[in-house]
Amino acid sequence: MTAETAGRLSQFRKGALELAILALLDRGELYGVEIVERLAELPGLAITAGTVYPLLSRLKKAGLVASVWRESPVGPPRKYYRLTRKGERELVELARAWTGVSEAIDALISEVAFGD
């Protein structure tokens, strides 16, 4: 993979990752480590902690998620994130758009032969 391809892929994943984070938080509030772990379970996204936290602060700045520090029963305090109402609306919009885009792209690339 060339550096150019890698750069393109990283841009591509970052956009998708914002949607992934919103979708994850739609099921309930999570703290930082949980978000990183849940996303790391999805091999296609190939994420690290270093990409997740800056994206969380971006989403927070945009008013899509809110956060609060809370004591943890064990260990250090945790920062919990949840969707705001604006975030919920944004998620619905983005998810709808994503479905449209992904169906169109799937149809286009289904004719591309992999591995050749």
Place this chain on the structure above:
Amino acid sequence: MTDARIEAYLDALRAELRGLPSRVVDETVAEIRAHLAQSAEAGAEVGQLLAGFGSPQDYAREVRAAIVPDEQVDGARPQGRLLGMPYDFRGPSADRIGSRMWNPADPRIFTPRTFGLGWTVNFGALVVKLGLIRPDDTDAEQFERAPAAAVWAALAIPAVMALATVLILAVSWSSLPAEVPVHWGPGGTPDGWAPKTVGAGIVLAFGVLPVVVTYVRVLRRGAGQRTRVLAASVLSLFSALGVALAIMTVQGDRSHPVPLWAALVGGVVLGFFVLYVPARLGLRTEWRDLDDQEG
């Protein structure tokens, strides 16, 4: 638990983040520290964890990319500077007022003024400094979560004072002399006079008109609670000054150094509470909702 590698990484990161607001830097570092501590406790290896964040340079670049573009568009910047003083003559929008008057995440107490020349008080930074809330407790939604009664109460304060101004003028109208004071010297001694219709007009234009005009705008459907609370806060100062002016106008040639100063201080204090109480109540609702979700 601490580890020399973690501290070295965080120090390097702090250096890379230089220039960003200290709130952002502290928050970023606190979050990474929490992540590392929790993951290490769960048995992960520190070197590997740090590798997940990338080099301090790379991570700092990510943080800047995430924060800076939004800051440039959120309107918290003045239009320009004049003799070192920020100015902004774009029409004030609710968002711009909001980002300057109530922004706990911004540690500056004096932010560029919403309209005109000079600075405005960021009540958000003030309550953080006073230790009443923490900077990242809040978001724009917190006013929207404030109980409607608190917002109506906030709006009622300038309305009551505007009404008081009208009443003071109305009650004493027939006993007023033909000329009333319209300007006062530094000691509160009247030194400028005008026909009483002009004097009353000035008082009404200053203490009542802004309230009426603004209320017509913010009471229309669609204005958010935040807009209403912010309007009530600014108008508290205007209407407090209006009451003082009305008193000084109807008292004729007596000199009274106290009312204007009292009104200025009282108006600012009132403006603060008009903003703070709904914000605090909104925050409480937010926390209660979170607790309900947990329990």
